[in-house]
Amino acid sequence: MDRAELTETLEDAGLSPYQADAYVTVLELGAAPVTRVADVSGVPDPRIYDVLRDLESAGYIETYEQESLYARANDLDEITDDLESRAKRLTAATEEIERRWNEPSVERSTVSIVTRFETVIKNADEFIREAETQVNLSLGVDHFERLRPALRAATDRGVRVNLSIHTPDGDGEVLPDAEDLAGICSEARHRRVPSPFVVIVDRTKTCFAPHAGSTNEYGVLVDDRTHTYVFYWYFLTTQWDAWKSIYTTRDDEPPIDYIDIRYCVRDVAPLLRDGATVRLRIEGTDTESGDDRVVEGVLSDVVVAGDDDAVDADTVASYGGRVGLVVETDGGPVEVGGWGAMVEAVEAHRITLVSVA
Known part of the structure; x- marks a missing residue:
């Protein structure tokens, strides 16, 4: 940094142009008569005493008598501490401005x-x-790699992770294989067309961004159950239900866990119709009190609003109306609903098919 840059930087730190010039001169000369400082610096003679007095008050220099008035730089610790403190505040302000903008x-x-x-x-x-409890994602391979550590940590905690990976023009060669997906998700499916980036967490939070070919670059962040429910249905019907599974940890034999009640109803309704005894365990929320509630018992009925054929449909989109389960417990029958349940006694967060006999 040359002299001009140094004086300009000191001005940015709060010194006046004359003060910055005089201070740099004192640094260069060491101890020197005030008249010498005036000659070497650009400070006019009538102003030099006032300028040095201000620098002395600020702790930058000290003056003393030796035949004439002399000036010398003070110990640097105080000055450098002040400048470093200013620099840290400017850095912090820059980061905060960027955070608030982004x-x-x-x-x-x-x-x-x-x-x-x-x-x-x-x-x-x-x-x-x-x-x-649950994470549903639709993303490309590069974004999968970016989120891999967070997904692994969630899976390790027992969170159900449904991963829909899309590839440009249906290119399947770049997909992660089963070894890459193990420990990262509960199930993965491959969507063969470009898609938006969607992450839905615990029925409450959503992150959305349009696919790379979109005209505008923007994103949507949601922290609300009602709005998230809309994104969840978009995910189920366009990013998940219609696409082939490429990896799953699910076993066809009980116990089998369900996060969405519709998939459970789809699987257990035929069993119930065939006379099987289906035992379920539901972890959820009491819709009246809002408290956590666990229900365990034998399934006695399923509730599916709409056409009579809806209960036999393969796609979850066919279960768009009210869907519920009636479970016989030691305390009597309990009606269980899904996300946003109001008329049922329990909103299910996780359903376990314990046994089928």
Whole structure:
């Protein structure tokens, strides 16, 4: 850094042009008469005494009498500490400005629009690391690699992770294989067309960004059950249900876990119709009190609103109306509903098919 840059930087740190010039001169001369400082610096003679007095008050220099008035630089510790403190505050301010520009706080509103995809994927990583029961994702291979550590941590915690991976033009060669997916997700499916980036966590949080070919770059961050429910149905019907599974940890023999009640109803309705005894365990929320509740017993009925044929449908989209289970417990029958249940006694978060006899 040359002299001009140094004086300019000191001005940015709060010194006046004359003060910066005089201080640099004192640094260069060491101890020197004030008249010498005035000659070497660009400070006019009538101003030099006032300028040095201000520098002395600020702790930059000290003056003393020796035949005439002399000036010398003070110990540097105080000065460098002050400049470093200013630099840290400027760095912190820069980071905060960037954060506020990139990341409107999700807490301030249920839905936030952001301008950069980096903001979307950073929030997705955070949401996944906080997940308790379920994560549903639609993403490309590169984004899968970016979120892999967070997905592994969620899977290790027992979170159900449904992963829909899309590849450009249906190219399947770049897909991760079963070894890559093991320990990362509960099930993975391959969507053979480009798709938006979607992450849905615990029925409450959503991160969305349009696919790379979209005209505009933006993202949506959601912290709300109602809005997230819309994204969840979009995920089920377009990113998940119609596509082939390429990896799963699910066993066809009990116990079998379900996160969505519709998949459970689809599987158990034929069993019940054939006279089987189906035992279920439901972990969820009491719809009246809001408290956690566990229900365990034998399935006695399924509730499916709509056409009579809906109960035999293969696609979950056919179960778009009310869907429920009636479980006989020691305390009597309990009606269990799915996401957003209101008329049922329990909203199910996880259903376990314990046994079939």
